[in-house]
Amino acid sequence: MLESIKQPGDLRQLSDDQLVELAAEIRDFLVRAVAVRGGHLGPNLGVVELTIALHRALDSPVDRIVWDTGHQAYVHKLLTGRQDDFANLRTLGGLSGYPSRSESPHDVIENSHASTALGYALGLAEARRAGQGDGRVVAVVGDGSLTGGVALEALNLIGHRKPDLLVILNDNGRSYAPTVGGLAGHLAPFRLHPGYETLKKGVEETLGRVPLVGEGMVEAAKRVKEGAKALVAPRVVFEDLGWQYAGPVDGHDLAALEKAIDHAKRVPGPVLLHVITQKGRGYPPAEEHEEDNLHSLGAFDPETGRALPKSGDEVGFTDVFGQALLDEARRHPELVAISAAMLGPTKLTVMQREFPERVYDVGIAEQVGVTMAAGMALQGLRPVCAIYSTFLQRAFDQVMMDVALHRLPVIFVLDRSGITGEDGSSHHGVYDVTWLREIPNLVIASPRDGNELRRALATAVAHTAGPFAIRFPRSTTPKLTVSGPVRKMKLGAWDVRTRGKDVLLLGLGKLAVTCEEATRLLKQDGISVTLADPRWVKPLDPRLGAVAGAHRLVATVEDNVLAGGFGSAVAEVLADEEVATPLLRLGIPDQFLPHGKREILLAELGLDAVGIAERVRKALHRLEP
Ligand SMILES: Cc1ncc(C[n+]2csc(CCOP(=O)(O)OP(=O)(O)O)c2C)c(N)n1
Numbered sequence: 001m002l003e004s005i006k007q008p009g010d011l012r013q014l015s016d017d018q019l020v021e022l023a024a025e026i027r028d029f030l031v032r033a034v035a036v037r038g039g040h041l042g043p044n045l046g047v048v049e050l051t052i053a054l055h056r057a058l059d060s061p062v063d064r065i066v067w068d069t070g071h072q073a074y075v076h077k078l079l080t081g082r083q084d085d086f087a088n089l090r091t092l093g094g095l096s097g098y099p100s101r102s103e104s105p106h107d108v109i110e111n112s113h114a115s116t117a118l119g120y121a122l123g124l125a126e127a128r129r130a131g132q133g134d135g136r137v138v139a140v141v142g143d144g145s146l147t148g149g150v151a152l153e154a155l156n157l158i159g160h161r162k163p164d165l166l167v168i169l170n171d172n173g174r175s176y177a178p179t180v181g182g183l184a185g186h187l188a189p190f191r192l193h194p195g196y197e198t199l200k201k202g203v204e205e206t207l208g209r210v211p212l213v214g215e216g217m218v219e220a221a222k223r224v225k226e227g228a229k230a231l232v233a234p235r236v237v238f239e240d241l242g243w244q245y246a247g248p249v250d251g252h253d254l255a256a257l258e259k260a261i262d263h264a265k266r267v268p269g270p271v272l273l274h275v276i277t278q279k280g281r282g283y284p285p286a287e288e289h290e291e292d293n294l295h296s297l298g299a300f301d302p303e304t305g306r307a308l309p310k311s312g313d314e315v316g317f318t319d320v321f322g323q324a325l326l327d328e329a330r331r332h333p334e335l336v337a338i339s340a341a342m343l344g345p346t347k348l349t350v351m352q353r354e355f356p357e358r359v360y361d362v363g364i365a366e367q368v369g370v371t372m373a374a375g376m377a378l379q380g381l382r383p384v385c386a387i388y389s390t391f392l393q394r395a396f397d398q399v400m401m402d403v404a405l406h407r408l409p410v411i412f413v414l415d416r417s418g419i420t421g422e423d424g425s426s427h428h429g430v431y432d433v434t435w436l437r438e439i440p441n442l443v444i445a446s447p448r449d450g451n452e453l454r455r456a457l458a459t460a461v462a463h464t465a466g467p468f469a470i471r472f473p474r475s476t477t478p479k480l481t482v483s484g485p486v487r488k489m490k491l492g493a494w495d496v497r498t499r500g501k502d503v504l505l506l507g508l509g510k511l512a513v514t515c516e517e518a519t520r521l522l523k524q525d526g527i528s529v530t531l532a533d534p535r536w537v538k539p540l541d542p543r544l545g546a547v548a549g550a551h552r553l554v555a556t557v558e559d560n561v562l563a564g565g566f567g568s569a570v571a572e573v574l575a576d577e578e579v580a581t582p583l584l585r586l587g588i589p590d591q592f593l594p595h596g597k598r599e600i601l602l603a604e605l606g607l608d609a610v611g612i613a614e615r616v617r618k619a620l621h622r623l624e625p
Pocket of ligand 1: 071
């Protein structure tokens with residue numbers, strides 16, 4: 001059945017029974033495809049019927065379907081002619097794990113950062129109102145993504161502007177973990193209540209009665225009788241904001257969904273159609289997976305849903321951080337930790353198990369998470385904000401103005417710093433050195449391995465004079481070789497690994513380890529290298545200028561963009577101290593990087609040992625008289 005679907009229009013030829021069969025085939029396909037390549041499973045299993053219904057009720061790409069975050073667009077890809085490409089899902093040159101405009105006219109935006117679909121939809125609808133194109137505008141947003149400030153801003157503005165658009169709220173009650181926040185609390189009882197008053201008054205005439213199907217929901221509907229609050233709160237949230245609300249609809253009942261979408265798309269003004277789905281639907285290992293319904297995972301055994309055993313005996317940087325944080329939390333009762341809907345992926349769960357009351361999940365709300373940390377620090381707590389590098393970008397202003405301006409001792413832990421890999425252009429954390437470096441009062445550490453990460457965290461906790469950022473990659477590190485009390489590091493002091501006279505080689509973070517191998521290669525060619533792990537992006541070692549002056553070449557290596565990165569910081573020192581030694585900067589050029597394995601991307605960029613040695617050799621060669 002699936003093979004016969006080359007474009008969304010083909011779906012309209014199928015009978016009800018065939019559609020049910022198709023949904024089962026899609027689930028099977030998803031499990032098999034993600035098992036090989038890794039990716040987002042739970043969210044896609046949950047939107048199989050919703051995506052089929054959307055593509056039957058709408059006419060994409062004339063109608064514009066915007067997927068919030070975009071991690072749940074695999075089914076959309078399958079129905080828009082990209083089945084064969086799943087063999088290369090998330091590999092370099094292969095199918096992206098998110099909507100991608102270069103792949104298909106059915107993909108409206110490039111994304112992966114949550115909570116933007118409503119804003120895009122507003123813009124698309126306003127443009128349409130201004131005479132630019134036709135077709136309907138539909139956004140699909142998860143209840144988790146609706147916790148993001150930018151989504152709430154759009155919700156408010158759309159209610160005011162009242163353009164014609166349809167928002168499907170894909171409510172599965174979860175982000176990775178259960179969705180937090182007042183709105184989620186309001187939705188929970190509401191989604192269980194079939195006879196909500198405004199549904200009758202408002203949209204119902206247009207929509208007809210949308211049946212609520214499914215035993216679970218009938219059960220749940222009984223429970224809601226306890227909560228008269230459910231009758232009031234949602235009106236405040238949606239209808240008083242100027243929206244029409246429709247639903248709830250069982251997100252796994254194809255006929256009900258299609259009917260609801262078909263009616264809702266005709267209602268003028270903004271309509272929110274509340275669809276209830278189950279994350280991980282139809283694949284028991286995902287349905288039963290308590291932590292995150294197999295939200296996203298690497299290669300796994302499709303029979304069991306269990307991750308394939310990893311080779312080698314290295315551990316993840318994130319694992320080292322999780323344990324190191326717990327150790328610090330035991331020593332420092334004032335230490336608290338904050339995550340933006342990612343307690344599991346950031347390993348704050350390790351601390352949470354022992355100190356649940358000291359770990360905060362703020363939802364997909366990086367901005368308020370950081371400002372909340374500032375407030376906590378003002379009052380004497382020591383907050384650790386563990387947020388992936390790419391998502392902390394959302395809170396740039398808060399890091400700068402709410403924390404650094406006040407010299408508050410908030411610790412930022414930027415996991416997934418540098419090239420992250422398969423999640424692609426909007427997930428790479430290759431900008432943080434640049435945007436953090438300009439912030440006054442901020443200390444920035446970039447540890448090369450787990451031992452150093454532990455020390456950096458202990459140093460951060462001891463540093464009360466202002467904020468402190470620690471960045472580390474989505475990568476592995478040798479098992480810790482030290483235990484017990486952690487030795488703190490001296491701020492700004494680099495770690496000179498070998499001494500030589502030709503080249504001063506400075507590799508940032510884990511690339512300091514790569515530079516050890518590059519140093520060996522250069523030595524084979526008779527080139528003598530001073531290899532130093534800078535450890536710090538800020539402050540830099542005060543000896544830098546003098547040591548650089550004693551070499552023929554300085555080379556910096558980083559997996560941050562070259563613009564304003566670590567190499568730029570070194571260039572500033574050389575310029576300011578009038579050091580004439582030429583500088584070779586290796587890093588990421590001025591472009592968005594594609595998706596692909598971290599090691600492969602690094603090699604393509606010449607940031608592996610061979611590439612580094614080669615570029616250094618050539619630069620020295622050019623310097624020869
Ligand atoms: C700004 C931002 N912060 C964090 C994330 C990480 N993230 C990806 S998906 C997700 C949960 C999304 O939940 P929801 O919108 O309810 O979709 P579901 O996966 O439940 O279908 C999170 C937190 C992100 N993509 N963007």
